[in-house]
Amino acid sequence: MMRILQPVALLLAAAIASPVVADPDMRPPNTSPYHESEFWEDQVKYGILPPIEQRLPEQPIVVDLAAKGRKFGQQGGTLRTMITRSKDIRQMVVYGYARLVGYDEDYNLVPDLLQDVIVTEGRIFTLKLRKGHKWSDGKPFTSDDFRYWWQDIANNKNLSPSGPPSFMRLDGELPRVRFPDETTVIFEWSKPNPGFLVRLAQARPPFIYRPAHYLRQFHKVYADPQSLAKQIAKKKVRSWAALHNKRDNMYKFNNPGLPTLQPWIPADTGKDSRRQFVRNPFFHRVDSRGWQLPYIDTVEMSIVGKGLVAAKSNAGEADLQARGLNFQNVPILKKGEMEGGNYRLNLWQNGSASQIAIYPNLNFSNAKWHKVLRDIRFRKALSLSIDRVLINRVLYFGLAVEGNMTALPASPFFSEENLHKNAQFDPAEANRLLDEMGFTKRLGNGQRLMPDGLPLQVLIETAGERQEVESALQIITDNWRDIGIGLTIRPLDRDILRQHVFSGRTMMSVWYGWDNGIPTPDTPPDYLAPRAQEFFSWPKWGQYYQTGGKAGEPVDMPEAKRLLELAAIWEASTDTDTKSQVWREMLKIHAEQLFGIGILAEAPQPVVVSRHLENVPQKALWAWDPGAHFGIHRMDEFFFNNVEDD
Amino acid sequence: MSNRYIDPAPYDPDSEASTPARPDLDAPNWLLIWRKFRRHKLGLASGLFLLVSYLMMPFAGFIAPYSPNEIHRDHLYAAPQLVRLFHKGEFIGPFVYPEKATADLVNFKWDYTTDYENPAKLSFFCSGSKHRFLGLFETDKHLFCAPEGATVFLWGADRLGRDVFSRIFYGGQLSLTVGLIGITVSFILGITIGGISGYFGGVIDWFTQRVIEVLRSIPELPLWLALSAAVPSDWSPVAVFFIISVILGLLDWPGLARAVRSKFLSLREEEFVRAAEMMGAKPSRIIRKHLLPNFSSHLIASAMLSIPAMILGETALSFLGLGLRAPAVSWGVMLNDAQNLASIEIYPWTAIPMLPVIFVVLAFNFLGDAMRDSLDPYSYD
DSSP states (O other): OHHHHSOHHHHHHHHHHHHHHHSTTSOOOOSSSSBOOGGGHHHHHTTSSOOHHHHSOSSOEEEOTTTTTOOOOOOOOEEEEEESSGGGGGHHHHHHOOOSEEEOTTSOEEESSEEEEEEETTTEEEEEEOTTOBOTTSOBOOHHHHHIIIIIIITOTTTOTTOSOGGGOBTTBOOEEEEEETTEEEEEOSSOOTTHHHHHTSSSOOOOOOOHHHHGGGOTTTSOHHHHHHHHHHHTOSSHHHHHHHHOOTTTOOOTTSOOOSSEEEOOOOOSSEEEEEEOTTOSEEETTSBBSOSOSEEEEEEOOTTHHHHHHHTTOOSEEOTTOOGGGHHHHHHHHHTTOSEEEEEEEEOSSOSEEEEEOTTOSOHHHHHHHHOHHHHHHHHHTOOHHHHHHHHHTTOSEESOSOOOTTSTTOOHHHHHTTTSOOHHHHHHHHHHTTOOOBOTTSOBBOTTSOBOEEEEEEOSOOHHHHHHHHHHHHHHHHTTOEEEEEEOOHHHHHHHHHTTOOSEEEEOOOSOOSOOTTSOGGGGTTTOTTSTTOHHHHHHHHTTTSSSOOOOOHHHHHHHHHHHHHHHOOSHHHHHHHHHHHHHHHHHHTSSEEEEEOOEEEEEEETTEESOOSSOEEOSTTTTTTGGGOGGGOEETTGGGO | OOOOOOOOSOOOTTSOTTOOSOGGGOSOHHHHHHHHHHTOHHHHHHHHHHHHHHHHGGGHHHHSSSOTTOOOTTOTTOOOOOOEEEETTEEEEEEEOOEEEEEETTTTEEEEEEOSSSOEEOEEEEEEEEEEETTTEEEEEEEEEOOTTOOOOTTOBOTTOOBHHHHHHHHHHHHHHHHHHHHHHHHHHHHHHHHHHHHHOHHHHHHHHHHHHHHHHSOHHHHHHHHHHHSOTTSOHHHHHHHHHHHHHHHHHHHHHHHHHHHHHHHTTSHHHHHHHHTTOOHHHIIIIIIHHHHHHHHHHHHHHHHHHHHHHHHHHHHTTOSOOTTSOOHHHHHHHTOSHHHHHTOGGGGTTHHHHHHHHHHHHHHHHHHHHHTSTTOOO
16 A cells, blocks of 8 residues: 555666665565664564554655765764763754755755645745654654644643744734645745744754643643653653653654654763664655665764863874864864774864854943044054954964955855955055044054044953964054054953943953854845844844843944845845845945954864765855754765664 | 090180081071072073073064964965975075975875975065064064065964964964063962951951861862953953953952961961060061061962962863954963864874974973972971
């Protein structure tokens, strides 16, 4: 019966696969188009797990690796990687990247867990689930799981005291949600909601579905009161809501009992320094030869000290490692590779808009400086006097790209003009701008004076955790001294820096550029508009927007106001052209106004890859969102070419 | 039968009965201490080393050929250069061979080729970058420098092409002194308060002990965190660290105060103290003249042993983001920079600041040891 329902493509795929199956190393061909994995063979034999064809959805995603330019792999092996904090096991949800809709390698949104998404008028989202799709414990994944999230979690007073999460609200309006049948969920707003699908594809997605069959036992409405009370007492929590929240960690990934849809599932609860993840027997992707993905059987995460990641990678203790490595480690990793290490060193490019960016605080509480920092001539002078080429050479052997904070070349909005606007090295022009502003008097050592006689001394606060920032600032100190501006660097703790910035006490600060350096028309441009305090140039404006005017200050600069308007236009529009136009204008305003002074971008990110690990791209972007680090490169398609040797 | 011994020398009526059996011990206290101290060869050497180190500190700007944050963009991670005297078998005075950097983009490191044809003669008392001589007046004279087009990195250069040798000298200015401040503060407080508490006893003692208990119960880490956030934001990292080390000293005295108190409690019952009291000596005189000297060996030893702890502590504080941090230059900061594998394996000279730390800490320990032994000149071991 099963097979009759299989799409023709799969039968074809099986036909393609047959030469390989005939290979003596492989198991004998069977009648099913799918092959049982060796890892679960015993469980299947003893009836603990159903056979492969019953574990897959009726229409799994079939990946033609050859068409993608990748190799077909074989199942098996253990992938070792390292994390530095035990809570980083959540990276497996990021790397696994099983989302309702996700980005493909060209940053297009495509259905992943979903069979299909139908968007009507930009405001009605019909999500079609895969028939026969199952959670990692074998229970069906249906619209009921969405219903449970929407009705029993998002709209439950105890679990969500403030109601459904903010991304579900459009100007305060909640969607009409319907569940017509087992495989259909419909979200309907009265206005277009272009950000909805993008959010579902994030590295840290909002999970709008939950394993209802599992969580109901902790939910007051469904659970047997007696056993619920027993569980609450056992877990020593105060209420059922606390118990439910404790069990419901789709992102934190620290409850092995919680069913998941990710390619690997957490295997043990041990609090030791090594976490294991095993292949999800019900994962919804197969290769076109009929082997279920992921190829790799187990992933082993070791928790090690921050300084040890490079040393252990150098010693060959990682099969795939990028987290915890930075460019400083490259010489030592390269040395290990050259001296016959069992790994290759790939240099990817960082996907944030700027590796190092200086944020002049437009909401600075000091009135005198407030005026200076808001003067575009001052920000321009600062930017023009930075010797970006030297910084690039010192930090990255010239491998990064010098220029403003703007969209990266991988984005359709990349423009050379934006990149180089106000970002060339021109101390003469910088001097002219400062003279024009009236800072003509100077001290004996050449430092300029403000009109009231105080020296022009800039204070930059940093999180003090990255050496490259400190090196860059050292060079900038010299650069700015040459145009008569003194620079004091004050390293703080990351959290203290945030507090300082958010309270408006920071003159300037240094941080990464925008996380997302590769916007597409569908990317919400929130982070370019003064809508969030996390952009360190406008903490007060951000607070004003975030709190609906209860805190912070209203935007009072015409260019920033325009950014707000543009973000609103983007939200209201449904066609790609308008959205693209909005994006272009916003990027242009940023390049002209230098709200954040970018220094360089696309810094190399070392990625250590075992010599036996295949399908890992040689060159790629290392980006959090969109990208989910390894997620967009589909870690489930990576495989070991030496499984037999093990 | 019995043998009787008779001194054949005639009796000298002028000789005093109280002539000591060991005339060499009849000397001023400092001489006794010095004599004993001299015998500790290691302690003596350590003392000399520290003396020279501290004497050099005011002249750091003059001895160092470069200023600490001077960036040499063409000499990133330059290896240490050897100062030579003979070029092609001919004596031409101290010189170095110039080096030229090329980026090795395969291994991602900087390679240097040495030009053996054109020796660069060092010049002395020459002009270089500006610095404040003795902190008094600005000058650009340096003890030695390389000629135009060449560099002299005796101990190599770091990731920004800054001279490690110069940085160690500048770093010493901070590393060797800032720690002393905290110790001075804590010693003055500890001895005074502990002395008063132990000598007078009673209510004063009870009160002091409760204050000490309260102080000791304050958790230090959150306090430092709060302090580092509270200091005015336009202070330089050095000023911040200075204040923190003073506060550290303000919090650090209870341990010493307790030791002083317990010693005083027992000493004040001794007869010489009673005698002084009866002769009408004031408490301050008794504490200073009679009690403290009895206790000084312990004090000196603990001071000498806390200084290295302070120097080492500077690095630990930096790790928490509370101590000195770049752009301030100290040995701890330099070591923090060198805290990665690449530094040790590929550019080992960036870890050179380890050596002064080791030597200074060891020297303080040996010196403290020797001092403790010699401050008690009548004890024999």
